[in-house]
Amino acid sequence: MPRHRPANPQPYRYSYYSNRSISAPRPHRKLHLFRLGMAFAVILVGYNILSSKSSHAGNQQPKAPLYSKSQTVCLDPGHGGVDPGATSADGTIVERDINLEVAFTVRQILNGQGYQVFMTRTDNNTSMPNGDRYNFCNDKKATILVSIHHNFFSDTSVDYDTVLFYKSIDEGLATSIVNATSSQLNIPDNGIAQFEDGVLSESKMPAAVSEGFFITSTHEYNILTQPNSTRLDDEAKGLANGIMNYLRDPKAADAAVTPGAPVLTQSGE
Numbered sequence: 001m002p003r004h005r006p007a008n009p010q011p012y013r014y015s016y017y018s019n020r021s022i023s024a025p026r027p028h029r030k031l032h033l034f035r036l037g038m039a040f041a042v043i044l045v046g047y048n049i050l051s052s053k054s055s056h057a058g059n060q061q062p063k064a065p066l067y068s069k070s071q072t073v074c075l076d077p078g079h080g081g082v083d084p085g086a087t088s089a090d091g092t093i094v095e096r097d098i099n100l101e102v103a104f105t106v107r108q109i110l111n112g113q114g115y116q117v118f119m120t121r122t123d124n125n126t127s128m129p130n131g132d133r134y135n136f137c138n139d140k141k142a143t144i145l146v147s148i149h150h151n152f153f154s155d156t157s158v159d160y161d162t163v164l165f166y167k168s169i170d171e172g173l174a175t176s177i178v179n180a181t182s183s184q185l186n187i188p189d190n191g192i193a194q195f196e197d198g199v200l201s202e203s204k205m206p207a208a209v210s211e212g213f214f215i216t217s218t219h220e221y222n223i224l225t226q227p228n229s230t231r232l233d234d235e236a237k238g239l240a241n242g243i244m245n246y247l248r249d250p251k252a253a254d255a256a257v258t259p260g261a262p263v264l265t266q267s268g269e
């Protein structure tokens with residue numbers, strides 16, 4: 001939009017400066033403003049240098065770190081983009097979408113408790129091969145990796161919580177997550193199972209794939225489709241509790257592992 005201009009632009013003739021000859025050169029207002037601006041910028045820069053020196057000298061309290069905990073969590077919402085994962089029987093609930101929604105809430109809870117969280121994807125349009133997922137978390141040097149999925153089965157009456165692991169260092173984390181999440185969701189705890197999955201086998205830190213509940217379950221469908229359903233928030237709370245229980249005391253979590261977990265050759269979704 002063009003700037004408003006008076007129809008007859010002769011402001012000086014009727015102004016307080018009316019004694020100034022119209023033909024006399026007007027003060028270079030733009031240059032003057034530029035000089036003023038430059039002077040202000042120099043003062044600002046000088047102030048910043050001085051204040052940073054004084055804080056280095058210890059005159060000020062050091063800034064509190066953004067995250068109070070030194071451990072970090074890499075969350076990996078399963079599937080994405082062209083890969084929807086599993087769906088409810090009627091196709092309206094898509095694993096790709098609820099994995100991300102749960103991950104966002106887990107991140108929010110963990111951030112609130114002072115943990116920094118990395119996420120392999122933050123939208124539903126991104127298609128990601130497993131290599132991109134574990135490489136991302138390895139590059140971030142995250143303390144742990146948690147992949148968020150939901151299970152799938154043809155029998156709609158089946159519903160339980162299970163967590164997959166691959167490496168021996170994964171077992172404590174997987175156990176901690178399945179205990180906390182099944183309890184929060186109030187569904188059977190099917191324990192942990194070993195499964196060779198790239199995200200689990202190629203990650204350099206303790207890692208776990210959470211299969212929170214069965215997306216194909218009629219029971220879950222009825223809860224998820226209630227108005228103002230808190231099902232996914234409840235799951236996120238369980239996941240966050242399991243993660244934090246592990247991070248607070250990894251040795252205790254490892255010691256709580258029941259040996260002899262079954263080995264899966266095929267997982268749900």
Ligand SMILES: [Zn+2]
Nearest residue numbers: 078085149269
């Ligand atoms: Zn999945």
